[in-house]
Amino acid sequence: MAAIARPLPRSGGVSWTSAIPYAVLLLFTLPILILYGWLIYGSFFPSMQGLRPVGGFTLENWRFLWAPETVEALRFKPPIIPLTINTFIFALSTALVVLLISSMAGYALSRIRFPGRRTFLGGVLLLHSFPSVTLLIATFIILRQLRLYDQLVGVILVKTAFELPFGVWIMKGFFDNVSWDLEMAALVDGASRLRTWWQVVMPLVKPGLLALGLLAFVSGWNEFLLPFVFMPSGTQQTLSVVLRAILNEGRFVDYGLLTAVGLYYVAPILLVFFFAQDRLMKVYAGGVKG
Amino acid sequence: MRVRLEKLTKRFGTVSAVEALDLEIASGEFVALLGPSGCGKTTTLLMVAGIYRPTEGAILFDDRRVDQLMPKDRGIGMVFQSYALYPHMTVAENIGFPLSIQRGMGKEEVTRRVREAAALVRVDQLLERRPGQLSGGQQQRVALARALVKRPDILLLDEPLSNLDARLRHEMRGEIKRLQKEVGITAIFVTHDQLEALTMADRVALMQDAKLQAYATPAELYARPANRFVAEFIGSPPMNFLDANLGARNGSVVASSEGIEIEIAAARLPRGDGTRKATLGIRPEHFEIVAAGQGHATGEVYVVEPMGREQMVDVKVGERLLRAIAAPGFPATVGQAVGLRVASERVHLFDATSGVRLA
Amino acid sequence: MARTGTLQLEREEQAPSWWRTNATAMLFMGPAAILVIVFFFVPVLLTLGMSFTDIATATGLSGWQWIGTANYEQIFRGSFTGLIVRNTVIYVLLVLTFNVLVGLGVALLTVHVRDQVGGFFRAVWLLPRISPSVVYALMWTWAAAPPPFGIINEFVAPFGVAPRFWMNTDPWMFILFLNGFVGASLGMLIFTSAIESIPEDLFRAARVDGANAWQIVRRITVPLIRWPILFVLVYQSMSLLASYEYILLTTNGGPGLYITEVWSLWAFHTALQSYAGNLEIGLGAAMAAILVLVGVAVSAFLLRAFRFNDLVSEPRVEIT
Numbered sequence: 001m002a003a004i005a006r007p008l009p010r011s012g013g014v015s016w017t018s019a020i021p022y023a024v025l026l027l028f029t030l031p032i033l034i035l036y037g038w039l040i041y042g043s044f045f046p047s048m049q050g051l052r053p054v055g056g057f058t059l060e061n062w063r064f065l066w067a068p069e070t071v072e073a074l075r076f077k078p079p080i081i082p083l084t085i086n087t088f089i090f091a092l093s094t095a096l097v098v099l100l101i102s103s104m105a106g107y108a109l110s111r112i113r114f115p116g117r118r119t120f121l122g123g124v125l126l127l128h129s130f131p132s133v134t135l136l137i138a139t140f141i142i143l144r145q146l147r148l149y150d151q152l153v154g155v156i157l158v159k160t161a162f163e164l165p166f167g168v169w170i171m172k173g174f175f176d177n178v179s180w181d182l183e184m185a186a187l188v189d190g191a192s193r194l195r196t197w198w199q200v201v202m203p204l205v206k207p208g209l210l211a212l213g214l215l216a217f218v219s220g221w222n223e224f225l226l227p228f229v230f231m232p233s234g235t236q237q238t239l240s241v242v243l244r245a246i247l248n249e250g251r252f253v254d255y256g257l258l259t260a261v262g263l264y265y266v267a268p269i270l271l272v273f274f275f276a277q278d279r280l281m282k283v284y285a286g287g288v289k290g
Numbered sequence: 291m292r293v294r295l296e297k298l299t300k301r302f303g304t305v306s307a308v309e310a311l312d313l314e315i316a317s318g319e320f321v322a323l324l325g326p327s328g329c330g331k332t333t334t335l336l337m338v339a340g341i342y343r344p345t346e347g348a349i350l351f352d353d354r355r356v357d358q359l360m361p362k363d364r365g366i367g368m369v370f371q372s373y374a375l376y377p378h379m380t381v382a383e384n385i386g387f388p389l390s391i392q393r394g395m396g397k398e399e400v401t402r403r404v405r406e407a408a409a410l411v412r413v414d415q416l417l418e419r420r421p422g423q424l425s426g427g428q429q430q431r432v433a434l435a436r437a438l439v440k441r442p443d444i445l446l447l448d449e450p451l452s453n454l455d456a457r458l459r460h461e462m463r464g465e466i467k468r469l470q471k472e473v474g475i476t477a478i479f480v481t482h483d484q485l486e487a488l489t490m491a492d493r494v495a496l497m498q499d500a501k502l503q504a505y506a507t508p509a510e511l512y513a514r515p516a517n518r519f520v521a522e523f524i525g526s527p528p529m530n531f532l533d534a535n536l537g538a539r540n541g542s543v544v545a546s547s548e549g550i551e552i553e554i555a556a557a558r559l560p561r562g563d564g565t566r567k568a569t570l571g572i573r574p575e576h577f578e579i580v581a582a583g584q585g586h587a588t589g590e591v592y593v594v595e596p597m598g599r600e601q602m603v604d605v606k607v608g609e610r611l612l613r614a615i616a617a618p619g620f621p622a623t624v625g626q627a628v629g630l631r632v633a634s635e636r637v638h639l640f641d642a643t644s645g646v647r648l649a
Numbered sequence: 650m651a652r653t654g655t656l657q658l659e660r661e662e663q664a665p666s667w668w669r670t671n672a673t674a675m676l677f678m679g680p681a682a683i684l685v686i687v688f689f690f691v692p693v694l695l696t697l698g699m700s701f702t703d704i705a706t707a708t709g710l711s712g713w714q715w716i717g718t719a720n721y722e723q724i725f726r727g728s729f730t731g732l733i734v735r736n737t738v739i740y741v742l743l744v745l746t747f748n749v750l751v752g753l754g755v756a757l758l759t760v761h762v763r764d765q766v767g768g769f770f771r772a773v774w775l776l777p778r779i780s781p782s783v784v785y786a787l788m789w790t791w792a793a794a795p796p797p798f799g800i801i802n803e804f805v806a807p808f809g810v811a812p813r814f815w816m817n818t819d820p821w822m823f824i825l826f827l828n829g830f831v832g833a834s835l836g837m838l839i840f841t842s843a844i845e846s847i848p849e850d851l852f853r854a855a856r857v858d859g860a861n862a863w864q865i866v867r868r869i870t871v872p873l874i875r876w877p878i879l880f881v882l883v884y885q886s887m888s889l890l891a892s893y894e895y896i897l898l899t900t901n902g903g904p905g906l907y908i909t910e911v912w913s914l915w916a917f918h919t920a921l922q923s924y925a926g927n928l929e930i931g932l933g934a935a936m937a938a939i940l941v942l943v944g945v946a947v948s949a950f951l952l953r954a955f956r957f958n959d960l961v962s963e964p965r966v967e968i969t
Contacts, residue, residue, distance in 0.1 A: 029755075135692040188340070
């Protein structure tokens with residue numbers, strides 16, 4: 001595909017015009033590269049003035065990891081390590097529940113006849129593009145009624161529900177590609193639908209499970225709005241909410257600390273992305289498009 | 291186990307896939323469901339397997355009605371066109387899968403039965419491999435072992451040979467036939483290839499457009515096709531057909547078509563069918579090429595296709611091409627005038643409109 | 650023998666009950682169905698319902714009354730409504746234009762260059778989307794910080810632009826770039842796969858016919874991906890209309906009163922984050938209800954226009 005619209009090779013070597021797209025692309029992309037590069041760079045200096053570090057290389061900004069009590073901005077905040085664990089629990093539970101429920105519903109929608117199947121499929125697709133964030137106000141009331149307000153479980157449930165239309169649709173797509181012969185063979189061999197799903201079909205959609213799981217985990221790890229709105233009192237807070245609180249404390253914040261905490265928070269995502277970007281990008285593109 | 295289909299019908303929406311199919315398969319018999327694609331043969335097999343539910347009609351195994359039963363309660367084993375081996379399991383796990391589901395079978399018993407089934411189809415050296423590491427023929431054998439391991443009463447095969455290359459196909463044709471007789475199992479297999487059906491099956495059910503066209507032994511299908519479709523479908527290269535008028539002469543019937551006249555013993559025709567329009571059917575292998583002016587028709591050689599064991603010769607008679615088979619050494623050159631002869635008892639007669647066999 | 654046969658016929662002729670037949674499907678669909686009902690279906694109805702009440706935290710959420718369309722009247726007569734509508738239109742149009750144009754540009758450029766290079770740039774463009782919104786907002790906030798901290802000032806200084814606190818002096822430009830660099834990746838991904846599915850022969854033929862790169866893009870590529878472009882336009886304008894997370898994390902509607910407040914953020918502030926202390930949930934619900942209705946309508950349109958054919962195929966196994 002790389003050859004699309006590329007000029008035909010001419011005799012006489014590479015022409016300078018072939019460098020133009022690279023240059024334009026680099027120019028457009030530069031802001032993103034600078035932002036991320038600067039985040040990493042800035043976290044190792046006491047402070048930055050524009051692009052110039054003030055003072056020498058230091059790990060001082062990272063002392064929130066080993067000496068949190070000495071960090072002014074964190075004095076009245078929950079310690080970072082439990083926050084990280086909370087965030088991890090939130091992301092992992094969301095991912096696992098999304099995987100389980102999506103692969104069950106996706107399987108049924110792909111493979112089982114039942115009344116209302118078409119309606120449900122249409123509904124999933126409709127919700128897939130529906131902006132769920134508009135429902136936050138009503139969700140607030142529902143969580144209070146269910147006595148799940150201000151609890152991690154409640155936020156996990158809401159997050160799972162909001163990820164579900166995407167997950168169900170993706171999993172249905174993966175199940176659609178599993179050969180019908182295999183499914184029929186398992187049924188003839190005596191397996192029930194439940195066993196066929198678990199023992200025969202699920203192992204065959206492992207790539208899909210992995211991709212959706214990663215995606216749901218990343219989405220949970222990053223989530224800000226839901227814990228911010230539905231879990232205000234703090235015992236089970238997540239990194240995003242606390243980081244935002246530090247950021248929001250005004251103009252005279254310690255940017256050195258902020259970049260270090262920010263980098264600490266985004267690092268796992270960057271690692272996941274580095275190792276699984278092809279897979280994630282495919283699911284992103286396929287998922288949004290259907 | 292005897293299998294009986296009674297008025298078996300399957301419709302998808304308004305489309306009829308199988309229409310009022312009656313079929314009886316004797317215990318231990320090997321029956322082929324043959325027909326062009328879309329004729330309803332695979333749908334029929336999937337109804338017997340329990341994957342599809344019939345719209346109408348009944349399926350009986352011996353005297354037990356099974357059409358509402360789940361596949362697992364029917365005592366069947368099945369081999370799929372794609373073999374449908376579970377790619378994430380080893381050969382041993384694949385073969386053992388049907389047993390692992392049944393409750394109360396000990397591990398050792400399962401291992402023993404798996405070895406036994408694998409030995410039956412000669413894949414006992416491959417038990418630890420995965421399907422991806424097997425050749426097509428080996429996968430086929432594993433699929434057979436998995437279908438047979440729970441000792442089903444009925445074996446179903448859906449286009450079992452179509453994914454194999456020509457040489458392997460020949461080998462597996464014999465192998466499946468041997469296995470079926472050795473195990474003594476009632477077997478139904480679906481194919482679109484008449485050669486497979488004729489060589490392997492005890493009886494062939496030929497289907498077209500959701501309906502059963504003929505149900506007979508291979509020899510019978512070849513020798514006395516029930517209608518024009520059967521005559522055309524069975525035999526390769528296909529039968530020659532000619533529109534003809536029937537007329538009485540000297541106590542026998544003469545079928546005359548453009549440039550051809552063939553006398554047929556009146557006794558072969560039902561009474562009252564002496565004069566009317568009909569379709570003549572003559573198999574290429576029943577034409578004998580003779581000198582011009584002799585035989586029943588005269589024409590000139592149009593195309594010669596040497597096929598090794600024999601030659602296919604198309605002869606232009608009037609405006610029509612008639613295909614004949616000649617011995618390999620036969621000196622035929624394009625444009626040469628030749629005669630065609632056929633033994634009158636080899637001629638098939640079909641009703642011109644309904645296609646039903648007359649004689 | 651024949652007799653037992655008939656007996657069995659009669660017994661097994663009975664079709665299994667509806668519950669038996671659909672038990673498996675209900676088991677598989679159950680959890681998803683419950684979550685969808687509780688967190689989508691009910692909230693939509695609840696939003697619409699609450700918009701006709703005066704429910705608020707000041708009355709303890711329980712002592713509420715039906716007040717008809719009073720909330721809607723209050724919204725339409727509100728002195729800030731005009732400003733907020735204007736803000737919303739500016740926000741959606743600006744960011745949408747940026748997203749689609751840049752997304753298309755990056756897609757075209759990345760399929761134009763070598764495969765690995767294109768993949769690298771696409772990955773970079775996806776970074777903002779997969780990073781925590783708080784960290785992404787933090788980076789922009791810092792970049793736009795007042796002198797001597799922010800780096801934006803350093804980059805524009807050679808062009809004679811006076812250093813400033815961009816988030817306060819040019820909040821809309823700040824919001825445009827902040828949201829634009831996140832949102833462009835959606836179009837980029839969709840357009841890339843659409844372009845890659847165009848048969849190579851079309852481009853070869855065009856080149857043989859003497860078309861240059863720009864002509865190929867304008868006359869062949871863009872017309873062939875017009876449906877993906879339309880999809881991204883509709884889908885993204887709806888998501889922008891409903892989204893406020895990045896604004897909330899940076900200007901939070903400011904600086905000053907409602908300067909960058911958009912409709913969805915207004916609803917959020919009114920119902921869930923009011924500085925006045927009283928959360929006017931009913932009023933906020935009325936604001937959100939309008940967005941919910943738009944969301945349902947646009948999603949239904951997208952479903953009809955783009956995806957309905959996917960629903961047609963039926964399962965090939967008739968057992969449950």
